[in-house]
Amino acid sequence: MRRLIILFGAAILLAVVAVAPADGQSNKIKLPKPVGIHSVGTMTYEWADQQRTFSYSSHDQDQRKIVVQIWYPSTNDLKAQQASYSPLSNEFDQVVCNSQLRPGFAKGLSKCPLILVCPGRGVKHCAYTVIAESLSSRGYVVAAIGMPGIGNVSFSDGYQARPDPRFQPSRGLMSGPYEKVDEFFETPTEIGRQDLDLAVRRLRKLNEGDPSNRFINKLDLSNIGIFGHSLGGRVGGAFAAANTSVKAYISMEGIAPRRARFEGLLHMPVAMMCSSGTLPYAKQNYQTLIDGRTEQVFMIELQKFGHNSVTDLPLIDPDRFNYEIEPKLGLLTSVKVIERFFDTHLKRGNSFGESLKGLDNVIVTEFTKKNK
Numbered sequence: 001m002r003r004l005i006i007l008f009g010a011a012i013l014l015a016v017v018a019v020a021p022a023d024g025q026s027n028k029i030k031l032p033k034p035v036g037i038h039s040v041g042t043m044t045y046e047w048a049d050q051q052r053t054f055s056y057s058s059h060d061q062d063q064r065k066i067v068v069q070i071w072y073p074s075t076n077d078l079k080a081q082q083a084s085y086s087p088l089s090n091e092f093d094q095v096v097c098n099s100q101l102r103p104g105f106a107k108g109l110s111k112c113p114l115i116l117v118c119p120g121r122g123v124k125h126c127a128y129t130v131i132a133e134s135l136s137s138r139g140y141v142v143a144a145i146g147m148p149g150i151g152n153v154s155f156s157d158g159y160q161a162r163p164d165p166r167f168q169p170s171r172g173l174m175s176g177p178y179e180k181v182d183e184f185f186e187t188p189t190e191i192g193r194q195d196l197d198l199a200v201r202r203l204r205k206l207n208e209g210d211p212s213n214r215f216i217n218k219l220d221l222s223n224i225g226i227f228g229h230s231l232g233g234r235v236g237g238a239f240a241a242a243n244t245s246v247k248a249y250i251s252m253e254g255i256a257p258r259r260a261r262f263e264g265l266l267h268m269p270v271a272m273m274c275s276s277g278t279l280p281y282a283k284q285n286y287q288t289l290i291d292g293r294t295e296q297v298f299m300i301e302l303q304k305f306g307h308n309s310v311t312d313l314p315l316i317d318p319d320r321f322n323y324e325i326e327p328k329l330g331l332l333t334s335v336k337v338i339e340r341f342f343d344t345h346l347k348r349g350n351s352f353g354e355s356l357k358g359l360d361n362v363i364v365t366e367f368t369k370k371n372k
Contacts, residue, residue: 029316030096031085031130032332036137038106041074042099043214044087046156047202052194054148066195067146067153068202069125071136072218073112077103086126089154095316098133104214109139111220113346114203116196116239117144118232119151120254120308121188122163127311131227134335140342141219143203147195150188150231164188167231178285182258185234189257192235193242200224200243223247225342229310230254241265248345250338252310253278255285264294269345271298271352273337275305290367298352300337301363302330310334325361333361 034040045068052064069087080100086092115135117128125144132142146153148161155161167188173180206215225248228236233254240246241260249256250271260266270293272286279301290297306323308314314327323330336359343349353366 027094028096029094031098031133031312031315032328033098034130034134034137036073036134036139038073038109038137038139039076039103040071040099040133040136041080041101041103041105042069042071042083042087043102044069045202046088047198049194049198054191064195064198065148065155066198067125067155068199069132069144069146070203070215071099071129071132071142071144072215073106073109073136073139073141074100074103075106085129086124086154088156089160091124091154092126092316095312097129099129102214105218106139110217111223112139112141112218113223113225113342114219114221115140115142115225115227115342116199116236117142118192118196118226118228118236118239119144119146120230120232120311121150121167122152123229123232123308123311123313124152124154127308127313128227128229130312130315130331131310131335131338134339135342138339138343140225140346141215143199145195145199147192147235150192150195150235178288179258185231186257188231189234189238192232193238196235196239221245223346225346226250227338228252228254230307237266240268248342250341252334253282253307255289258288261289261292264292266292267294269296269298269341269352271300271337271341273300273302273310273334275307275309276301276303278307293367293370295369297367298341299365299367300356301365302333302337303361303363305330305361310338329361333359337362 047066049064054064080103083099083101085095085097119125125146135142149164153161169184207219210216222245224246226236226240228251233251237256237260240249247268252273304324308321309330314321318327340355341352344352353364356364
């Protein structure tokens with residue numbers, strides 16, 4: 001039953017905490033270098049929603065606040081500081097990423113496609129750094145959104161917002177029926193969808209008038225892609241269904257909400273990534289998305305993968321995330337799938353299905369756009 005629990009956005013992972021080596025020494029873990037032509041810069045923002053409150057601390061009427069880390073193609077500034085892997089906490093100090101802190105935007109680039117990254121339940125937004133750096137090095141702007149109560153979120157004042165236990169389903173619930181599963185996740189999905197609305201509103205303000213002049217006219221907000229993981233896949237699907245600016249939506253073992261699936265509201269190409277072990281338990285639910293499609297849908301079976309193979313976590317803690325596929329291979333395979341999907345649908349690149357031919361451990365089934 002654990003596989004089914006993971007699929008619908010309820011991974012039992014509640015927190016990801018770096019553990020210091022027993023000898024007290026700093027064993028550095030270097031993330032794979034992106035292969036795109038651009039250097040990568042990063043900045044992190046905390047944005048409050050003036051219209052919403054959310055009790056994620058001891059204070060009853062906290063304003064809803066999200067953390068958004070942006071990665072972008074940058075100049076290679078030799079004076080720029082190396083970025084921390086976890087920008088607002090002391091966790092993961094042993095992890096070395098490839099980003100610089102606040103360098104200038106890459107010269108000659110404008111109107112870059114925007115990718116929104118929606119983390120899984122209990123997963124820190126920085127756990128998708130390899131994906132984000134790889135996409136940014138190829139000319140995308142990537143924004144990963146830390147959502148209190150859904151993800152595991154660190155704030156600059158030291159507060160840690162843990163996942164809300166109300167959003168952790170029981171094993172009994174996850175055995176079905178699917179209608180009950182969809183109903184259970186309605187509340188966190190709507191919270192996350194509004195968080196994405198907030199993030200895009202603030203990104204639009206940066207695009208129109210960034211005080212540092214870094215992001216002005218650099219983001220193509222009519223050409224948005226979404227990558228969601230687990231519960232983040234459900235959140236991303238809700239946002240995609242409500243926004244025509246989303247041109248491509250891909251998710252790892254998370255599925256768009258019931259209404260989006262049954263009413264054909266996903267008017268963009270969709271790719272569903274799923275590990276081989278989970279797929280037999282998930283086919284019936286994925287079929288509802290396939291049957292209700294109005295655009296292309298790709299089912300991507302990932303052989304030997306685990307639920308978190310798309311994250312940096314197996315590289316950082318291989319003993320805890322011990323999947324059949326070697327951690328670096330699983331992550332870099334995920335990067336290739338995601339890059340090629342967005343290249344096809346946001347940059348009009350080569351056919352996505354064709355581009356994956358010959359990629360080990362990946363089986364793609366394409367369901368073509370339905371004729372109206």
